[in-house]
Amino acid sequence: MENYSVKEVKTYLEMIDCYDIRAVVFIEEQKVTPKEEIDGLDKEARHFLLYKDKVAIGTLRLFTNSEKKSFHIGRVAILKEYRHQEAGYYLMKSVIDLLKKDHTGYTINIEAQVHAMGFYTKLGFKPVDGKVFLDANIPHQNMYLTL
Numbered sequence: 001m002e003n004y005s006v007k008e009v010k011t012y013l014e015m016i017d018c019y020d021i022r023a024v025v026f027i028e029e030q031k032v033t034p035k036e037e038i039d040g041l042d043k044e045a046r047h048f049l050l051y052k053d054k055v056a057i058g059t060l061r062l063f064t065n066s067e068k069k070s071f072h073i074g075r076v077a078i079l080k081e082y083r084h085q086e087a088g089y090y091l092m093k094s095v096i097d098l099l100k101k102d103h104t105g106y107t108i109n110i111e112a113q114v115h116a117m118g119f120y121t122k123l124g125f126k127p128v129d130g131k132v133f134l135d136a137n138i139p140h141q142n143m144y145l146t147l
Helices: 012-029 087-102 114-122
Strands: 002-008 046-053 055-065 072-080 107-113 128-136 138-146
Touching: 002 055, 002 072, 002 087, 002 128, 012 072, 046 087, 055 087, 072 087, 087 114, 107 114, 114 138
Parallel strands: 072 107
Antiparallel strands: 002 046, 046 055, 055 072, 107 138, 128 138
């Protein structure tokens, strides 16, 4: 994992990398409609990119709710050829560790695709209530992690 690095998105070109990765993973692979993927909420979120050898290979977005002392992570996407190489784990763990520094006691909420729940469990997330729901025709479950 020494070739991985995570960076918070600060420039327009970095944001384009996020959109490109999400388009490949969600629109092309998972057949999510562009209307569902491009939901108009990106301006309200912080975005992070995962690099391997200086090539952008993954992304996620983060919302903060200070009143509820919570975060919401979504749009977690790793390009197919980099999956099962700890890339997603490195991205999530880096952001979780960053949030832990100043937000002990906050909760991170996610809407996990059911097939990926084992991945999130390894990071310490727990199911909220066990209810499965469809988002973009893909089964999901709410999960949380307390920092």
